[in-house]
Amino acid sequence: MSVATTSTAAPAKASRLSVFWDSQVGKKFVSAVTGILLFVFVLGHVLGNMQSFQGAEKFNAYAHFLQTTKGLLWMTRIVMLTALVLHATAGIQLYLKARAARPQPYRVPLANPATVSSKTMIWSGLLMLAFVIFHLLDLTIGAAFVHSGFVEGDAYVNLVATFRSVGKVIFYGASVIGLGLHLSHGLYSLWQSLGFRQPLWTPTITKAALLIGAFLALAYLSIPGGVVAGLIR
């Protein structure tokens, strides 16, 4: 046996950007940065939507404001869509790479001490991806095959209508629980991906990520909860 120089080093011609994207660190960096953007959006989104507890008028005014501030709207849409695509691509590629890195699985499963959230990132992520697509069709675009009684311009009615459907509530509920799980690992691991990790801060970050994840999941759940409880009608 001999260990030879396998000329596996990145070819000199490849652009730095593509080498960066190809490397696990680069992907995780992109994943962390886009993750932060997505997190900010998700946070803003739920806070905004919780205005539904204040009644139709307030909520529709908020929705109208968003709809009519075209610059902000499109900027957000473009940034978020890009972030989402990059985030999902990085995540899926990392997952596929990991699968390829162990073609022969263990016959006795690893006694893995890792958290559920960390091991299910791909699944919680895919669930959310599916949900986001559905959600856009349902409440943003109002595609007829998803949302029959869609009323253009009346976000409040649409929201209430959606959460009257048991199937949609279950899908929504599962997805926001997925979101909570995803965030409880994501908000912790992104620091690592960005290269910050101090033994001093790690326990705090771990706890904070868990709390924020749980808070967001609950916040999101509160909206269908409100509908079911009759607080939002």
Place this chain on the structure above:
Amino acid sequence: MPTLDSRIPAGPLAEKWTKRKADMKLVNPANKRKYTIIVVGTGLAGASAASSFGELGYNVLNFCFQDTPRRAHSIAAQGGINAAKSYQNDGDSVWRLFYDTIKGGDFRAREANVYRLAEVSNNIIDQATAQGVPFAREYGGTLANRSFGGALVSRTFYARGQTGQQLLIGAYQSLMRQVELGKVKMFPRTEMLDLVVIDGRARGIVTRDLVTGKVESFLGDAVVLATGGYGNLYYLSTNAKGSNVTASWRAHRKGAFFANPCYTQIHPTCIPRAGEYQSKLTLMSESLRNDGRIWVPKKAGDGRAPDQIPEGERDYYLERKYPTYGNLAPRDISSRAAKQACDAGLGVGPGGLGVYLDFSDSIKRLGASAIGERYGNLFDMYQRITGENPYQVPMRIYPAVHYTMGGLWVDYDLMSNLPGLFVLGEANFSDHGANRLGASALMQGLADGYFVIPYTIGDYLARGGIAKVGTDHTEFKAAEAQVNAQEKKFLSIQGKHTVDYFHKKLGNIMWENVGMARTQESLEKALREIPALRDEFWQDVKVPGIEGEFNQELEKAGRVADFLELGELLATDALQRNESCGGHFRSEFQTEDGEALRNDADYAYAAAWEWNGASKPWTLNKEPLVFENIHLQTRSYK
């Protein structure tokens, strides 16, 4: 009889190495890439040599039997590495390191080599630091030192309890850099099975690829062996399971002289063996003796638990016999004392092969946490292995084979009597005489590899006269045929007993008769038993599997076959040396109070043994040891 020319440069001791370097022929830098150097071994000696050759521009072929060069046995060294930096301002100097090493070696080493070792010791620390070896530091950022046995100054550098590991990783990293650059071609899991000598010069090796079983020849302009020590001859030792003598031994059979094989170091503080199945022995750092007291019960066969034995019925035998040094008496002396106690039936633990190393007084005096801070990791290791908690019950320790001072004979340039064959590190015999001091093997390996061989090999190559041949030369073909034939032979015997069975038996003969104390009678007994065992081995060994594949039993068979020959030579050497010195203690030659009795008039020489063919007696060649600079005296530690 070939003359043994040690080629020590003339002139004052302190100028010999400078002079030698000045007199050397140099290879034109542009021509270096035309030379190929074979390096067998990737321990401290081999890795440092191979990477240095690569840096100089030579082509290097480097071999080891582990799956990566980083696992060579040097990795296991715990304590530290000596250097005469005198950072502590405590009176150290090159001269003092030289003197301590010669004295520690019981005046059986070459002055010039040892002086050079002390001289380059400082460069090693600089080199390793530049490589990024994380040596222990003081708060101010300077390097820390600790003291070690056999010295009154603090000159040992260390990286936690993993000094060998860190130094080896430093050398390995430099080596991997050369592999990446294409200057060194690395062959892990490849075992050298023969040396090829053409026109009197070492020109190559024959190897077996341990994964595929392929037997292959490699040609070089010089061959460097850095293949470690042969302590595993005793089966149980502190060496790694794979450590073996095969490379040196096959070179010996091709004409290289084997020097001073009887100098074996037995380390006093190892964990005793627990049963028949024991596969190796684990060293507990010597530093434990700073705070532990060694004792045995006064009454033979005292079966009480240690804490039930009152103070008055304990024998703190080291403190009693050596009031000045007490528990810190040197390795050979402490080992022998433990053996004497156990031979007298006073030993403790299973089979009565152990003595107590008791920390209870220190724990009472300093508190368990202070002791834990000093030795915590060692205590943990002890507990992991024995299941006993040394904070509560005394440790049980027993001596074990640890290091071999003997090895292939080399001259001042580290070249054997076969031109073109160089030998470095523990595999050669050069620097430690009859006993090695703690923390000086690492120093020697790296001195040889980084700072000696890069110069001396250049001189050899530059002098020319190396013929152009290929691996199709008849000598290569003959060696390959020999290797293949031996493998076929092993696999065809299909006897009753495993290779380990014979290895254990051999180890037992060696330990009982050629161990810590030897007598004419015991040696003669060994010389009867070893050849008989060897014959039995060749008739009754059972090696499973086939040649052309990964076959760990086949690997072992070849190594044990060589140990079965070396054992005989070791006993022969011990028998001819009618004196006691360092690691060689002949019970007939001791002072009234049981100390080693050297005989400088008749035995101040290195014994270099020449192979004359299987089952023919060896020829003894003597290299007289000349002491021009220090005065021979008796070691005393009373």
Place this chain on the structure above:
Amino acid sequence: MRLTLEIWRQKGADDAGRFVRYEHDEVSEHMSFLEMLDVLNQKLIEKGEEPVSFDSDCREGICGMCGFVVNGYPHGPQPLTTVCQLHMRFFHDGDVLRLEPFRAKAFPIIRDLAIDRSALDRIIMAGGYNSINAGGPRDANSILVGKKEADLSMDAAACIGCGACVAACPNASASLFTGGKISHLGLLPQGEPERKTRALSMVERHNTEGFGGCTVIGACAEACPKGLKLDFIARMNKDYLAGTVTYREGAAGGGSG
């Protein structure tokens, strides 16, 4: 005591492999795990069967040559312990133990429990060193290193290259190994000149060797017999990112120097 062993037997990389069951009734609690297998092998050879291949050398937990998975735990269930240092007293009479090799694409199986980990060497080859030649360095004490940095560097340098981190990682990533080396050298002033380029070339080699990426699961650190921490992976990421930002053509690439 008596144990039932189910050991993965596989003749070579191309063989499919299977578990084979052995009843082992000569186990002493004082044996190490590998001694327990030695005894089994002696019996197998005497019976005319093929012994189980597994790697080991130092048997002191320092060379990193041993390693396989015991009941789903790389190196067995004892924390901070290599399998050569694992003793049978931690098991019980009647236990069933399943032994599998470390599994990863980058670690092809040689035979039974023995694997080829040379991919780890190639990661080091890409830049796991300070590019200096023997001869001529400055006096060691002319480089001052704070005790804390030296100690932390030593923590990272303690890695024995066993590959248990890869074995434990659901992504089969060697990030802990790679991050350990990048941290060991990068924490010291001697390693500073190449800190960023080293991270670039080592991470990229890690990638091309077929290891998975780190998703901060932490199974590696749990399995690591030498206690390397996830912090070292963060340091790798940081140096890699810094290296990317400050990249200049011709400045990266292992071994140049």
